[in-house]
Amino acid sequence: xxxxxxxxxxxxYVGLPLAAALSNNFLVIGFxxxxxxxxxxxxxxxxxxxxxxxxxHKDTLMYTSDPIKIRAAHVVIVCVPxxxxxxxxxxxxxxxxxxxxxGQNLSPGTVVVYESTVYPGVTEEICIPLLExxxxxxxxxxxxxxxxxxxxxxxxxxxxxxxxxxIVSGSDEQALEIIDWVYSSVTTTHRAPSIKVAxxxxxxxxxxxxxxxxxxxxxxxxxxxxxxxxxxxxxxxGTKWNFHPYHPxxxxxxxxxxxxxxxxFKAKQLGYDSxxxxxxxxxxxxxxxxxAKKILQRLSAAKSQTVLMVGLTFKPDxxxxxxxxxxxxxxxxxxxxxxxxxxxxxVPPGVVEKEFRASWRSPTDNLSTIALxxxxxxxxxxxxxxxxxxxxxxxxxxxxDLATKK
Numbered sequence: 363x364x365x366x367x368x369x370x371x372x373x374x375y376v377g378l379p380l381a382a383a384l385s386n387n388f389l390v391i392g393f394x395x396x397x398x399x400x401x402x403x404x405x406x407x408x409x410x411x412x413x414x415x416x417x418x419h420k421d422t423l424m425y426t427s428d429p430i431k432i433r434a435a436h437v438v439i440v441c442v443p444x445x446x447x448x449x450x451x452x453x454x455x456x457x458x459x460x461x462x463x464x465g466q467n468l469s470p471g472t473v474v475v476y477e478s479t480v481y482p483g484v485t486e487e488i489c490i491p492l493l494e495x496x497x498x499x500x501x502x503x504x505x506x507x508x509x510x511x512x513x514x515x516x517x518x519x520x521x522x523x524x525x526x527x528x529i530v531s532g533s534d535e536q537a538l539e540i541i542d543w544v545y546s547s548v549t550t551t552h553r554a555p556s557i558k559v560a561x562x563x564x565x566x567x568x569x570x571x572x573x574x575x576x577x578x579x580x581x582x583x584x585x586x587x588x589x590x591x592x593x594x595x596x597x598x599x600g601t602k603w604n605f606h607p608y609h610p611x612x613x614x615x616x617x618x619x620x621x622x623x624x625x626x627f628k629a630k631q632l633g634y635d636s637x638x639x640x641x642x643x644x645x646x647x648x649x650x651x652x653x654a655k656k657i658l659q660r661l662s663a664a665k666s667q668t669v670l671m672v673g674l675t676f677k678p679d680x681x682x683x684x685x686x687x688x689x690x691x692x693x694x695x696x697x698x699x700x701x702x703x704x705x706x707x708x709v710p711p712g713v714v715e716k717e718f719r720a721s722w723r724s725p726t727d728n729l730s731t732i733a734l735x736x737x738x739x740x741x742x743x744x745x746x747x748x749x750x751x752x753x754x755x756x757x758x759x760x761x762x763d764l765a766t767k768k
Contacts (some may be wrong), residue, residue: 364436365388365436365437365540365543365544366388366389366436367388367389367390367391367434367435367436367437368384368388368389368390368391368435368436368437368438368439368544369390369391369392369393369431369432369434369435369437369438369439370384370390370391370392370393370439370441371393371394371432371438371439371440371441371442371460371463371464372393372394372440372441372442372443372456372460372478373392373393373394373396373399373400373403373425373441374410374441374442374443375410375514375516375682376441376477376512376514377392377394377439377441377442377477378392378403378408378410379514379522379523380439380441380477380512380514380523381423382420382423383523383524383548383549384544384547384548385420385422385423386422386547386548387547387548388422388544388547389422389424390422390423390424391424391426391431391432391434391435392423392424392425392426393425393426393427393428393429393431393432394425394427395427395459395463396427397427400425400426400427403425404425409681410516410681410682429463429466429467430467432463432464432467432468433467433468433469434469435469435472436471436472436473437472437473437474437475437540437541437544438464438468438472438473438474438475439474439475439476439477439510440457440460440461440464440474440475440476440477440478440489441477441478441512442456442457442459442460442478443456443478443616444456444457444478444479444480444620444624445616445620445685446620446623446624450623450643451623451627452480452481452623452624452627454480454484454488456478457476457478457480457484457488457489458488458489458492461488461489461492461493461496462492462496464493464496465492465493465494465495465496465497466496466497468493468496468497468499468504468505470499470504470505471504471505472505472506473505473506473507473508473532473537473540473541474489474493474505474506474507474508475507475508475509475510475541475544476489476507476508476509476510477509477510477511477512478512479511479512479564479565479568479617479620479621479624480561480564480565480624481561481565481624481625481627481628482558482559482561482562482565482625482628483558483561483628484561485507485509485557485561486507486533486557486558489507490507490533493505493507501533502533502534506532506533506534506536506537506540507532507533507537507557508530508531508532508533508537508538508540508541508557509531509557509560509561510528510529510530510531510541510545510560511529511560511561511563511564511567512564513526513527513528516615516677516680516682523548523549524548524549525549526549526550527549527550527551527552528545528549528550528551528552529551529552529554529560529563529564530542530545530551530552530553530554530560531553531554531555531556531557531559531560532557533557538553562625564621565621565622565624565625566625567621568617568618568620568621568622569621569622569625569639569642571608571618572613572618572619572621572622572639572642572643572646573638573639573642574606574608575608575609575610575611575613575618575642575646576613576641576642576643576645576646577608577642578592578596578608578609578610579610579611579613579645579646579649579652580645581595581610582610582652582765583645583652586652586765591766592610592765592766593762593765593766594766596609610649610765611649611761612646612649612650612653612687612688612691612738612761613646613647613649613687614676614677614685614686614687614688615676615677615682615685615686616676616682616684616685619643619646619647619685619687620685622639622640622642622643623643625639626639626640626643649687650687650688650690650691650694651694652765653691653761653764653765654691654694654695654698656764656765657669657695657700657734657736657759657764658695658698658700660734660757660759661700661733661734664733664734665733666701666731666732666733667699667700667701667733668700668701668702668703668731668732668733668734669695669700669701669702669703669732669733669734669735669736670702670703670704670705670723670725670729670732670734670735670736670756671688671691671692671702671703671704671705671720671736671738672704672705672706672725672735672736672737672738672739672744672747673688673705673706673737673738673739673740673741673744674686674688674689674704674705674706674708674709674714674718674738674739675688675706675708675709675739675741676688676739677739678739678740678741678742679741679742680708681708681709683706683708683709683713683717683718688718688738688739689717689718689719691738692704692718692719692720693719696719696720702720702721703720703721703722703723703732704718704720704721704722704723705722705723705724705725706739706741707741707743707744708741725747725752725753726752729753729755729756730755732756733757734756734757734758734759735753735756735757735758735759736758736759736760736761736764737758737759737760737761738760738761740760
């Protein structure tokens with residue numbers, strides 16, 4: 363099979379960098395149902411901040427919201443979100459919707475690859491039946507399928523696609539050969555023996571990180587009661603050759619705080635109730651209460667119960683505010699009658715007020731009524747504000763300060 367054209371479905375943090383990388387070797391169709399996203403990309407802009415202006419805009423990469431364009435692709439790669447719902451259960455609506463759209467526009471002989479994080483079995487048990495139903499084709503006869511879990515770390519300019527190992531898997535040996543060949547054109551690959559193995563590898567990558575962070579968070583809670591600085595403990599323990607440093611904090615985003623629930627959901631379907639994984643999730647999901655308590659202690663002697671929360675996204679130097687645990691920290695403080703103002707250079711005032719339910723306040727405003735400035739997310743430009751003395755007239759604390767100082 364000659365591979366000339368590839369379609370990447372979903373142009374967010376995962377899909378756009380992949381589309382741009384593949385466009386160095388193939389003609390790439392970037393498809394997204396979000397017409398506003400397509401319009402900005404056609405103008406050479408990227409609101410996700412992964413690319414500088416115009417760097418993802420080239421002759422071999424076209425953007426469209428017209429699903430018919432998918433029919434021209436020899437390989438279709440699905441990179442849509444897989445969040446959880448309010449009950450912490452997998453929300454597969456986006457991957458299901460994408461499967462329907464791709465199926466309706468699937469040309470015979472096409473290879474469909476999924477990158478979205480899922481529990482083992484989703485590709486074969488949910489996605490393939492949708493492709494078959496909507497295309498009228500049969501797996502192995504009319505099309506082939508594979509799975510290659512995304513390895514994009516938003517804001518990370520070091521571990522880019524060309525510098526990471528991509529796991530590849532296929533529905534049969536020929537599918538694996540094609541998928542491996544495509545991804546090998548941009549990075550190093552590792553062949554998994556099955557699609558389910560590849561799916562499982564993805565979820566445990568983030569479960570491992572989640573559990574390690576949960577351990578450090580629990581140690582923070584324990585050592586706080588002993589008046590011991592967790593970071594001093596980590597520095598001392600780090601002198602041993604096999605100690606692995608993980609840092610306490612709020613765990614948000616679309617991977618670490620989400621993926622564990624995918625595997626535990628599937629495990630429960632099979633009659634197994636997860637213990638260790640969910641224990642870690644319980645600790646991490648409740649850490650905002652610890653930080654809120656520390657803030658309330660600092661405010662106890664203050665003249666006002668007013669704070670400025672600086673930094674709202676789920677991690678430093680990334681504009682994505684979805685799944686940010688700062689929202690829960692703000693809610694906890696408001697529950698205790700604290701007046702919360704908020705600021706983030708990446709988050710527009712309207713979004714701050716709608717999504718975080720806090721009044722927007724610029725650091726350059728008069729902050730004389732602010733009792734405490736909390737640096738919740740240490741973006742580089744926020745660090746620069748601190749260095750320039752913008753908050754010089756206020757008490758300023760970071761989450762690390764709250765975890766280590768009485």
